[in-house]
Amino acid sequence: MKVFMHWDMEGVSGLFCREQVWYWEPGVREEVAREGRDLLIADVNSACAAALAAGVDEIIVCDTHHGGGNIELDKLLIDPRITYLVRSVGPHDGTLRWMPGLDQSVDALLLPGHHAKAGTTGAFLPHTWSLDWADVRINDRSVGELGIEACFAGHWDIPLILVQGDEAACTEAQEQFPGVVTACVKRALSHDLCTGLDAGSARRLTATRIAEAIERLRTAKPPPYKPALPMTVTIRMTTVQAADRAATRSGVRRIDDYTVEGRVERHCDVVKWINGTGLDMPAPRREGR
Numbered sequence: 001m002k003v004f005m006h007w008d009m010e011g012v013s014g015l016f017c018r019e020q021v022w023y024w025e026p027g028v029r030e031e032v033a034r035e036g037r038d039l040l041i042a043d044v045n046s047a048c049a050a051a052l053a054a055g056v057d058e059i060i061v062c063d064t065h066h067g068g069g070n071i072e073l074d075k076l077l078i079d080p081r082i083t084y085l086v087r088s089v090g091p092h093d094g095t096l097r098w099m100p101g102l103d104q105s106v107d108a109l110l111l112p113g114h115h116a117k118a119g120t121t122g123a124f125l126p127h128t129w130s131l132d133w134a135d136v137r138i139n140d141r142s143v144g145e146l147g148i149e150a151c152f153a154g155h156w157d158i159p160l161i162l163v164q165g166d167e168a169a170c171t172e173a174q175e176q177f178p179g180v181v182t183a184c185v186k187r188a189l190s191h192d193l194c195t196g197l198d199a200g201s202a203r204r205l206t207a208t209r210i211a212e213a214i215e216r217l218r219t220a221k222p223p224p225y226k227p228a229l230p231m232t233v234t235i236r237m238t239t240v241q242a243a244d245r246a247a248t249r250s251g252v253r254r255i256d257d258y259t260v261e262g263r264v265e266r267h268c269d270v271v272k273w274i275n276g277t278g279l280d281m282p283a284p285r286r287e288g289r
């Protein structure tokens with residue numbers, strides 16, 4: 001069994017404030033940024049150990065937060081069964097692509113460290129990819145990064161089996177993917193602040209949930225997320241200027257002052273029409289938060 005862990009950071013264990021996670025913002029103290037990255041790294045190690053203990057043969061760990069660059073290889077569990085991708089766009093079969101290594105050989109997608117979609121109330125740092133995006137809809141269903149990433153994986157029929165994050169992210173996951181296993185490790189106090197289990201307890205909870213998700217995959221494999229094709233992806237921007245910029249891309253249709261739309265034939269093209277991220281990319285691009 002081979003799994004792909006696509007790590008964001010807002011939802012990791014024991015991480016409770018904006019400064020720890022959006023650590024590139026002005027004024028962030030170095031030691032707080034360090035804390036945030038160490039919490040992510042400890043979570044990655046713990047989750048990988050749990051997946052291996054549950055019988056997984058191979059893990060791809062992908063660092064996606066702000067495009068990647070948050071994990072540090074010398075602090076990670078060294079095991080021949082684990083491959084680390086330090087950025088979420090990288091080489092694959094001679095081209096650049098999003099989530100290299102995600103293909104038909106992968107049995108399941110895990111989305112740890114995640115957050116709720118843009119506009120969610122009662123959520124810790126909710127957003128969808130870019131702060132320019134107010135709402136993303138696939139065939140008129142509002143989705144967050146969870147939905148976008150699950151849709152991309154749907155191209156290879158890979159199901160989403162686990163989400164770890166705050167209460168709002170887990171609720172979003174369960175609403176969109178009934179039966180998905182969630183590890184709720186925190187809840188928002190405000191947009192920039194949350195509270196929850198201490199890091200050790202949160203890691204233990206996540207490890208238990210990972211074991212459950214792997215067990216469920218063996219006994220009753222959940223369906224992949226495959227919205228009907230061709231797929232219409234609609235993005236309402238936060239500003240008219242962002243919509244102006246998006247509308248200059250070829251194939252992008254302007255719906256109104258704030259909204260643009262693309263129509264795609266493949267699940268893996270869910271965001272390629274708007275930001276170029278997907279398969280067969282010409283050059284590396286910076287990702288969202």
Ligand SMILES: [Zn+2]
Nearest residue numbers: 008129145289
């Ligand atoms: Zn994110």
